[in-house]
Amino acid sequence: DIQMTQSPSSLSASVGDRVTITCQASQDISSNLNWYQQKPGKAPKILIYDVSNLETGVPSRFSGSGSGTDFTFTISSLQPEDIATYYCQRYDNLPPYTFGQGTKLEIK
Amino acid sequence: QVQLVESGGTLVKPGGSLRLSCAASGFTFSDYYMSWIRQAPGKGLEWVSYISGSASSIYYADSVKGRFTISRDNSKNSLYLQMNSLGADDTAVYYCARVANFDSWGQGTLVTVSS
Numbered sequence: 001d002i003q004m005t006q007s008p009s010s011l012s013a014s015v016g017d018r019v020t021i022t023c024q025a026s027q028d029i030s031s032n033l034n035w036y037q038q039k040p041g042k043a044p045k046i047l048i049y050d051v052s053n054l055e056t057g058v059p060s061r062f063s064g065s066g067s068g069t070d071f072t073f074t075i076s077s078l079q080p081e082d083i084a085t086y087y088c089q090r091y092d093n094l095p096p097y098t099f100g101q102g103t104k105l106e107i108k
Numbered sequence: 109q110v111q112l113v114e115s116g117g118t119l120v121k122p123g124g125s126l127r128l129s130c131a132a133s134g135f136t137f138s139d140y141y142m143s144w145i146r147q148a149p150g151k152g153l154e155w156v157s158y159i160s161g162s163a164s165s166i167y168y169a170d171s172v173k174g175r176f177t178i179s180r181d182n183s184k185n186s187l188y189l190q191m192n193s194l195g196a197d198d199t200a201v202y203y204c205a206r207v208a209n210f211d212s213w214g215q216g217t218l219v220t221v222s223s
Contacts, residue, residue, distance in 0.1 A: 001170075034209060034210060036153075036210075038153075042215075043203055043213040043214065043215055043216055044145075044153060044203075044210075044213055045213070046209060046210055046211050049209040049211075050209075055209075055211065087152065087153055089153075089155075089210070091209065091210070094167065095155065095158050095167040095169075096155050096167070096169050096170075097143070097155040097158070097210075098155060099152060099153040099154065099155065100152075101152050102152040102153070
């Protein structure tokens with residue numbers, strides 16, 4: 001099965017900072033990668049699908065890039081409401097639709 | 109609007125069985141693949157199973173294969189997960205999600221496996 005390696009596992013940043021999370025697939029997954037935000041006690045919410053497409057209603061400070069095996073998720077200017085755990089997910093062809101280990105984002 | 113509501117989570121003893129349900133509304137349920145995802149306490153997300161709209165295509169994670177069965181009733185707009193031979197490692201919040209870029213999730217239902 002394809003493994004998804006996400007880093008870092010935790011991150012502390014200040015309001016206004018640029019934040020970057022990476023996700024690496026063990027095999028080429030083309031552009032079939034999603035990013036999710038999960039706040040404590042809540043269900044995950046999709047932010048970005050197919051590497052770089054912003055879900056409707058998601059602020060433009062969130063963005064994604066990459067292809068093949070290496071992907072990046074960026075928050076251009078961190079806001080207090082962005083405190084959450086973020087996950088990448090492989091979503092190509094057939095299951096398993098493996099998630100990355102998650103990145104817990106905190107305010108410094 | 110799309111709504112997914114899970115139910116059926118409870119405390120169950122090791123080796124026991126449980127059936128989870130997910131009631132869907134706000135979209136044409138039979139048109140969509142659906143999935144179950146779980147999250148153990150304090151841990152990350154784990155994809156569990158997936159079923160096509162017609163139930164002709166079904167997949168499971170290796171961790172649940174042979175123990176869990178996914179099904180759906182399109183006449184009732186409902187998704188199910190039958191869980192057998194439960195162990196402590198199955199303790200988690202179970203979410204159902206619509207597999208259209210996983211764009212909609214339920215609120216989750218907690219399954220606790222403990223004696």
